[in-house]
Amino acid sequence: MIDDMNTESQHNAPEKRRWVTILAWVWCGFVILAAVAVGLSALLNRPVEESVLDTLANATTLAGFVAFAITGALVISRQPRNVVGWLLMIEGSLAIIWPVDLYFNNLVQPPANPSLLFITGLWFWGWLWLWLIFPILFLPLYFPTGSPPSLRWRWVSVLGLGLCAFFILYVSFSPNWESQDGTWTVANPVGFLQFEFPLAPWVILLLSFAALSVASLLVRFRRAQPVEREQIKWLLYAAGLFFVIYSITFVTSNAAGPVADLGGVLLFLGMLTFPVAIAISILRYRLYDIDVIIRKTLVYAMLTALLALVYFGAVVLLQQLFGAVTGVEQSPLAIVVSTLVIAALFTPLRRRIQDWIDRRFFRKKYDAQQVLARFALTARDETDLDALTAELVRVVQETMQPEHVSVWLRSTGDQSK
Numbered sequence: 001m002i003d004d005m006n007t008e009s010q011h012n013a014p015e016k017r018r019w020v021t022i023l024a025w026v027w028c029g030f031v032i033l034a035a036v037a038v039g040l041s042a043l044l045n046r047p048v049e050e051s052v053l054d055t056l057a058n059a060t061t062l063a064g065f066v067a068f069a070i071t072g073a074l075v076i077s078r079q080p081r082n083v084v085g086w087l088l089m090i091e092g093s094l095a096i097i098w099p100v101d102l103y104f105n106n107l108v109q110p111p112a113n114p115s116l117l118f119i120t121g122l123w124f125w126g127w128l129w130l131w132l133i134f135p136i137l138f139l140p141l142y143f144p145t146g147s148p149p150s151l152r153w154r155w156v157s158v159l160g161l162g163l164c165a166f167f168i169l170y171v172s173f174s175p176n177w178e179s180q181d182g183t184w185t186v187a188n189p190v191g192f193l194q195f196e197f198p199l200a201p202w203v204i205l206l207l208s209f210a211a212l213s214v215a216s217l218l219v220r221f222r223r224a225q226p227v228e229r230e231q232i233k234w235l236l237y238a239a240g241l242f243f244v245i246y247s248i249t250f251v252t253s254n255a256a257g258p259v260a261d262l263g264g265v266l267l268f269l270g271m272l273t274f275p276v277a278i279a280i281s282i283l284r285y286r287l288y289d290i291d292v293i294i295r296k297t298l299v300y301a302m303l304t305a306l307l308a309l310v311y312f313g314a315v316v317l318l319q320q321l322f323g324a325v326t327g328v329e330q331s332p333l334a335i336v337v338s339t340l341v342i343a344a345l346f347t348p349l350r351r352r353i354q355d356w357i358d359r360r361f362f363r364k365k366y367d368a369q370q371v372l373a374r375f376a377l378t379a380r381d382e383t384d385l386d387a388l389t390a391e392l393v394r395v396v397q398e399t400m401q402p403e404h405v406s407v408w409l410r411s412t413g414d415q416s417k
Helices: 002-044 052-078 083-092 094-105 116-126 129-142 151-173 199-223 226-251 258-271 273-283 287-326 332-361 363-381 385-400
Strands: 176-178 185-187
Touching: 002 052, 002 083, 002 094, 052 083, 052 094, 052 258, 052 273, 083 094, 083 129, 083 273, 094 116, 094 129, 116 151, 116 176, 129 151, 129 199, 129 226, 129 273, 151 199, 199 226, 226 258, 226 273, 258 273, 287 332
Parallel strands: none
Antiparallel strands: 176 185
């Protein structure tokens, strides 16, 4: 009887997986159709005063939701039980309900007698931002296996779900709902709570949940096997890029005009790094390229920063020098000379920065490269085959550290002579 049940369960597993995959891709299709419909509607009804960057920011937002949905469908189709795929799909579903956010954000005055549909939409809009934030916060806790690092970390999931549930309950029974800028207020027909939302304790718990979620990823990284470590590196790389972009947008958030709109575009471009990194890591496509990407990012980020400082410093210094000599305050010759200096410094500065980063962060690979470079010099000058073979064995042991090394040399002469 038990064998029959096990056989039936094994027979139904592929069928169940197939239906889950179909559901995921159908859901993804709805997200894509919703994103296209919302994008076209926003473009056709675009206000005259809306800037091109603002329109581009909306398009980037929709593209981000589609990227999350496609990545989620890919993960679910390969690993249906992996929670990461479902978290990505939840994030992507924001494209379907984004019109609700647009409607209430642009609402100037609510109706005098709100309908049940309006009240329901307003209630949903009150906690909609949780849908955007919490799937991202849960990702480090479940990435990449779909479960916490150990059973002791499950209470962190309970904390996150509890924070969501508390906020939704407060929105559901708060006495009033109001716009983000406070210009209008709508009474909640079922609101009976008479206390203010405990913002400070809730935010402290939210930050604690985010910190614990990231800490679980670091704990997992310390215990992980090599493949899982490479997967985690991809997510950490995406998080690092997003943090840098978010810092830039936070600094420029108080600016007016195109600078603020450009910050919005960069922010959602930064969010695109998460689905891309997760897709590469879980599907294991070019997984081990992350070390090269991190290395190149560090090199060119530092190179760009240093060359920018040199360029602007040279321009200012040369402008003052040429102004003192020629009496012309803004000389184009200063810009030309500064550009030539940057062109001359690019290659040697890149090599020095790359050597410093390799010595600092990629010591094993740097040492291996140095050993191989010395062996190339030895192979060029050495004529004794036994000495060259011994040197080859030593280099292999030093760089790759195998358990056993042997060298086989094929004879090129005729053995019968």
